[in-house]
Amino acid sequence: MQGIQYNEDNIRSLDWKEHIRLRPGMYIGKLGDGASPDDGIYVLMKEILDNSIDEFVMGNGKDIKISLTDGAMSIRDFGRGIPLGKVVECVSQINTGGKYDSKAFKKSVGLNGVGTKAVNALSEYFMVQSFRDGQTKKAVFNKGEIIEDASIQKNR
Numbered sequence: 001m002q003g004i005q006y007n008e009d010n011i012r013s014l015d016w017k018e019h020i021r022l023r024p025g026m027y028i029g030k031l032g033d034g035a036s037p038d039d040g041i042y043v044l045m046k047e048i049l050d051n052s053i054d055e056f057v058m059g060n061g062k063d064i065k066i067s068l069t070d071g072a073m074s075i076r077d078f079g080r081g082i083p084l085g086k087v088v089e090c091v092s093q094i095n096t097g098g099k100y101d102s103k104a105f106k107k108s109v110g111l112n113g114v115g116t117k118a119v120n121a122l123s124e125y126f127m128v129q130s131f132r133d134g135q136t137k138k139a140v141f142n143k144g145e146i147i148e149d150a151s152i153q154k155n156r
Contacts, residue, residue: 016094017144020121027118044122047115048075055079072125081130084137084152091116091128092144120144131155 020027024040028047032039052064052075061078068074082090089096094117120126121144129138136155140148 016092016117017121020118021143024118024122027114028122040122044119045073045075047119048073051116052077052079081132082128082137084130084132084135087128087130087137088139088146088149091120091126091139092141092146093117117144 014022024031028040028043029038030036030040032041034041049064049066052061055061055077056064056079058079060080063078065076066074086096094114096117116128120128120141124142126141126144127138128141129136134155135152137152138148138150139146
């Protein structure tokens with residue numbers, strides 16, 4: 001293999017979205033087309049649902065609503081909600097989340113600090129909205145790129 005150059009120009013640093021999209025198997029297993037129960041789309045759904053289950057198991061909220069319409073999934077829990085000042089970071093900064101604080105989460109399932117980010121990076125449309133203390137914060141992403149970062153509003 002003479003003649004192939006390997007130097008500093010060959011070294012790249014990927015941002016979190018690029019890495020997840022380039023190597024999704026590291027985060028969700030195989031991509032698949034939804035025909036198999038271990039296809040990545042189900043892992044992505046489970047990652048978001050796991051966050052809702054964590055809230056429910058800890059006694060925060062009595063309902064989890066799941067809807068599937070025209071290929072779009074929505075999961076809504078009635079737990080504590082992500083602290084409003086950290087909504088964007090919790091879904092777009094790898095290894096960021098409340099589950100590293102054992103006081104806030106006694107038990108948790110899923111890919112703590114990674115799962116929601118994988119869903120965000122691999123989704124054409126990803127919207128997160130948190131409700132806390134009479135206020136709400138919403139952010140919308142396209143393949144991990146923020147396209148709407150609404151200010152904190154009074155909950156109507």
